[in-house]
Amino acid sequence: MSIEVRIPTILRQYTGGEKAVDGSGATLAELIDDLESRHAGLRGRLVDEKGLRRFVNVYLNDEDVRFLGGLETSVKDGDNVTVLPAVAGG
């Protein structure tokens, strides 16, 4: 068992074109570190020094992790994580 992470088009350059990759960890931060070990460069597109990037949305199952615990959100085997760039502008 592992955690499936769905990757948006713009970040598939880090996953060899894969739409979804598997990872593990007890929190979202650990999961992202685990992904970074196989998909170098991905972490920098998801987080900055302040935490999750403002214009990247990460969902645990159906919930935006901003309304859960951000990077400290607990994750477990069988969960689905979805990454989507915000659609926004001025």
Added chain:
Amino acid sequence: MLRIDRTTYDQIVAHARRDHPDEACGVVAGPAGSDRPERFVPMLNAARSPTFYEFDSADLLALYREMDHRDEEPVVIYHSHTATEAYPSRTDVSLAQEPGAHYVLVSTREPDHTEFRSYRIVDGEVAEEEVEVVQTFSGEAPTSPNEESVPR
């Protein structure tokens, strides 16, 4: 070049007019790889602002789930400028994250004329493209028999 049908074009303009002076936003989804904007999906501007737009986060997830399920992609991503020209702002360029999409900008700054322009935005580079409005995408008759029989 963006090819878009008249009905969808009019729907985008109507949405922009309806939400003025706030910015309106949405997508037109189409079959993956087709480059055909077929399914008009107006979105809520969660920012409800005359100078900013952002798809609501829950709506965004629902939209991408549905497109995935239907094997679609966002062929057009549109939003309006309500006091400036229909050209991508610096914020638009820095936040554009769908390199395959046509970014449509509509300006409602003039009450009786709506500017409608389209761009590619890739890696911070903006390239304007031509917009061709077609009556319909169907490969059959370009106009309906009824229209053809009406004398002009």
